[in-house]
Amino acid sequence: MTTFYQEFQKVFLSVDCIIFGFDDNKLKILIGRRNLDPGRGEWSLYGGFVRHNESVDDAAHRTLYELTGMRNIYMRQVGAFGKVDRDPGERVVSIAYYALINVKDYEDTLREEHGVEWVDIQKIPHLYSDHQEMVNKARRLMKEKIRTEPIGFRLLPNLFTLTQLQRLYETVNGEEVDKRNFRKRIKEMDFIEKTELIDKTGSKRGAFLYRFNRRAYAEDPNFKL
Amino acid sequence: MTTFYQEFQKVFLSVDCIIFGFDDNKLKILIGRRNLDPGRGEWSLYGGFVRHNESVDDAAHRTLYELTGMRNIYMRQVGAFGKVDRDPGERVVSIAYYALINVKDYEDTLREEHGVEWVDIQKIPHLYSDHQEMVNKARRLMKEKIRTEPIGFRLLPNLFTLTQLQRLYETVNGEEVDKRNFRKRIKEMDFIEKTELIDKTGSKRGAFLYRFNRRAYAEDPNFKL
DNA sequence: TCAAAAGTGTTAGATTTACACCCATGA
DNA sequence: TCATGGGTGTAAATCTAACACTTTTGA
Numbered sequence: 001m002t003t004f005y006q007e008f009q010k011v012f013l014s015v016d017c018i019i020f021g022f023d024d025n026k027l028k029i030l031i032g033r034r035n036l037d038p039g040r041g042e043w044s045l046y047g048g049f050v051r052h053n054e055s056v057d058d059a060a061h062r063t064l065y066e067l068t069g070m071r072n073i074y075m076r077q078v079g080a081f082g083k084v085d086r087d088p089g090e091r092v093v094s095i096a097y098y099a100l101i102n103v104k105d106y107e108d109t110l111r112e113e114h115g116v117e118w119v120d121i122q123k124i125p126h127l128y129s130d131h132q133e134m135v136n137k138a139r140r141l142m143k144e145k146i147r148t149e150p151i152g153f154r155l156l157p158n159l160f161t162l163t164q165l166q167r168l169y170e171t172v173n174g175e176e177v178d179k180r181n182f183r184k185r186i187k188e189m190d191f192i193e194k195t196e197l198i199d200k201t202g203s204k205r206g207a208f209l210y211r212f213n214r215r216a217y218a219e220d221p222n223f224k225l
Numbered sequence: 226m227t228t229f230y231q232e233f234q235k236v237f238l239s240v241d242c243i244i245f246g247f248d249d250n251k252l253k254i255l256i257g258r259r260n261l262d263p264g265r266g267e268w269s270l271y272g273g274f275v276r277h278n279e280s281v282d283d284a285a286h287r288t289l290y291e292l293t294g295m296r297n298i299y300m301r302q303v304g305a306f307g308k309v310d311r312d313p314g315e316r317v318v319s320i321a322y323y324a325l326i327n328v329k330d331y332e333d334t335l336r337e338e339h340g341v342e343w344v345d346i347q348k349i350p351h352l353y354s355d356h357q358e359m360v361n362k363a364r365r366l367m368k369e370k371i372r373t374e375p376i377g378f379r380l381l382p383n384l385f386t387l388t389q390l391q392r393l394y395e396t397v398n399g400e401e402v403d404k405r406n407f408r409k410r411i412k413e414m415d416f417i418e419k420t421e422l423i424d425k426t427g428s429k430r431g432a433f434l435y436r437f438n439r440r441a442y443a444e445d446p447n448f449k450l
Numbered sequence: 451t452c453a454a455a456a457g458t459g460t461t462a463g464a465t466t467t468a469c470a471c472c473c474a475t476g477a
Numbered sequence: 478t479c480a481t482g483g484g485t486g487t488a489a490a491t492c493t494a495a496c497a498c499t500t501t502t503g504a
Contacts (some may be wrong), residue, residue, distance in 0.1 A: 011275065079305070181467070203481065205475050427455070433456090
């Protein structure tokens with residue numbers, strides 16, 4: 001094969017998903033054991049190949065749907081990972097995406113069928129190829145995004161307590177915040193609505209449940225946490 | 226061709242460069258007329274294909290080098306652009322990168338040889354395919370980055386006046402800032418060093434020239450503008 | 451001599467942070 | 478009755494934003 005042709009060879013294009021969930025006051029991602037060579041048996045992100053009749057974004061959404069049965073999920077591109085030897089077999093360039101889902105919305109049986117597990121982001125085992133790099137970048141991007149856009153709610157149930165919301169932000173940002181100051185800021189955002197419902201699972205006294213009002217946010221999108 | 230094979234077809238992978246420059250108090254990018262089909266003659270970013278023996282990042286650097294003869298340029302990935310029909314001919318997925326260069330370092334003759342021009346980011350003509358999307362995202366990312374990392378200096382000569390630096394930030398951020406407040410913040414950053422040199426091209430009185438000290442920044446990387 | 455850009459401090463207002471106690475309830 | 482998490486306000490400190498005049502010099 002001449003250099004000329006070598007230069008214009010096509011490549012395999014895949015997508016890999018960093019699927020974030022929040023449970024037990026921990027930020028977690030879904031990983032599983034690879035069931036194909038090379039790297040069979042290693043811990044890995046869930047991914048798939050980009051088909052010829054779909055955009056890269058669509059491929060990511062399809063892949064997530066295959067795994068979780070969920071649609072309309074918040075997904076954002078992390079970037080392209082394209083080192084020559086990142087896949088030991090073929091030349092494969094992968095586009096990573098991160099997704100935010102509510103752990104409770106993902107059927108445990110479905111999860112087990114696909115052989116994936118929720119793993120604390122702090123305790124990720126060695127991952128296949130450059131997947132840890134993808135996770136690191138996804139985490140950084142998500143952390144930046146969650147400060148200025150109301151995407152944290154994607155990781156919580158529709159109804160949540162302020163303590164849940166606070167723990168989420170503390171976990172993602174890696175530092176504790178003052179309860180009163182946190183609630184003060186929440187009160188200023190009218191699109192975080194207090195309901196009359198009370199959650200008694202977290203405490204004896206019970207805590208008011210809140211919800212994120214997408215419509216109200218659209219009218220006055222001033223989010224900052 | 227069966228659906229099975231269709232799913233695993235390879236794709237062409239290209240890189241496209243959004244090359245930022247700062248001149249005449251305007252943020253500009255390099256674009257040229259496409260000299261291949263499809264889209265021959267349309268305004269376009271400069272790009273190239275990813276070779277089999279180089280990483281995607283390397284392909285971007287090589288492409289920039291081909292165009293400018295410059296190495297060790299600040300480049301960051303913008304993301305993958307992968308709509309099915311983005312290239313009218315083949316299935317081509319492109320990874321966009323933005324680069325920051327000092328306009329004065331780019332030989333005008335070399336620029337003309339390649340048929341590219343500096344165009345004010347505010348006055349970009351219609352671009353080929355999804356290139357305008359790439360530019361928009363690149364601009365957004367660069368704008369975010371320049372606030373917290375000392376990359377603006379890449380767009381200026383080694384020696385620059387504080388007015389030049391201020392104009393750069395005003396242009397990128399799209400809003401004017403108070404001269405005294407700006408200079409106050411600069412004074413707090415010890416890695417922006419005042420020299421004894423004076424630039425007389427911008428005013429009769431002359432202005433002190435400053436330089437960015439990379440080494441000093443590494444020791445105390447507290448940048449914020 | 452004057453136009454044009456360089457250079458320089460202070461103050462009010464806004465934002466952020468620190469901090470401690472009472473409440474309601476189930477066990 | 479007591480342990481546990483829920484809920485609330487104020488004051489000091491910090492940061493941000495607004496603002497105007499003098500200097501230098503080439504034309």
